[in-house]
Amino acid sequence: MSTMVEIKHRPVLVDKVVDLMNPECGKVFVDATVGDGGHSLALFERCEDIRIIAIDRDPEAIKRSKMFLESYGDRVEFHNINFIEIDRVVSYFVDGVIFDLGLSTFQIFDDKRGFSFGRNSPLDMGMDEGAMSVEHFINSASPDEIADVLYQYGGERKSRRIARRIVSEREKEPIMTTSRLATIVKCAYPPGYHRIHPATRTFQALRIWANSELNHLRVALPKALRVIxxxxxxxVISYHSLEDRIVKVEFARTAESAEYELITRKPITPDRSEILNNRSSRSAKLRAIKRSDSRKRGS
Incomplete structure (x- = not known):
């Protein structure tokens, strides 16, 4: 347990997030994916006299963020809910909402969770109890159903070959662990494929599918825009082209109204230094939108 406590997630693009949020005395922010509390901590470091509503669907993340943010006492309000319920816990206007859609380092390294193909874990991948069972899906779905998920949510071009291999291997013995699934996927690729691990897109697709991540993002964004x-x-910091497209389209549609204005015409990405220090940031894209000041709109 102590080892897992010591594993702490490095927030991505944290300085840019803090600059955009501009924490000042009395402001209230929503950290909709609080995780280990990295972005919230950075906001407090800029200004301690703020309040944060911390949300995460993962109960373990809420436990950990309480530990890392405990020194701020009642200035942090915790909610173990999915961010699609943001309008249920935010009953007044706030000054900013941050979504960091990536997995935390703790989730990746937790052997019970099954998020990483680099560990020998149960085939879970659920963020909470509402997630669909990856183990059941892999061991019962048709080849077409598996291939469709891998292609739709992971952009996996070898989805049909991988799906056929999965079905063939599960007939010998049920697929119960991440390491076995990763090996099966790797064997579906030709020798010498080294750009990224062959299982990367498969695991990403299964996680996004199991947790309904894209649908939840589509629901949550309009709600977040209404509460600022x-x-x-x-x-929003996204790590997948499908996530980024949802954010891009929603922000562009919203900015058609005079009530909102885009801050980022193009996504902000980490610089070389951040990528070298935090490999998980390499695919991050940040987009931001602002609710126009009513005084400026009237001028």
Whole structure:
């Protein structure tokens, strides 16, 4: 247990997030994916006299964020809910909402969770009890159903070959662990494929499918945009082209109204230094939108 406590997630693009949020005395922010509390901590470091509503669907993440943010006492309000329920716990206007859609380091290294193909874990991948069972899906779905998930959510071009291999291997013995699934996927690739691990897209697709991540993002974004006050900002950090497209389209549609303005015409990405220090940041894209100040709109 102590080892897992010591594993702490490095927040991505944290300085940019803090600059965009501009924490000042009395402001209130929603950290909709609080994880280990990295972005929230950075906001407090800029200004301690703020309040944060911390949300995460993962109960373990809430436990850990409480530990890392305990020194801020009642200035942090914790909710173990899916961010699609943001409008249930935010009953007044706030100054900013941050979504960091990536997995935390703790989730990746937790052997009970099954998020990483580099560990020998149960084939779980669930963020909470509402997630669909990856183990059941892999061991019962048709080849076409498996291939469709891998292609739709992971952009896996060898989805049909992988699906056939999975079905063939599960007939010998049920697929119960991440390491066995990763090996099966790797064997579906030709020798010498080294750009990324062959199982990367498969695991990403299964996780996104199991947790309904894209649908939840589509529901949550309009709600977040409605709860920010004039001058408030919504920031989203995504790690997948499908996530980024949902954010891009929703922000562009919203910015057609005079009530909102895009801050980022193009996504902000980590610089070389951050990528070298935090490999998990390499695919991150940040987009931000602001609710226009009513005084400026009237001028």
């Amino acid at each position: 006050r004039p001058g408030g900002v919504v920031v």
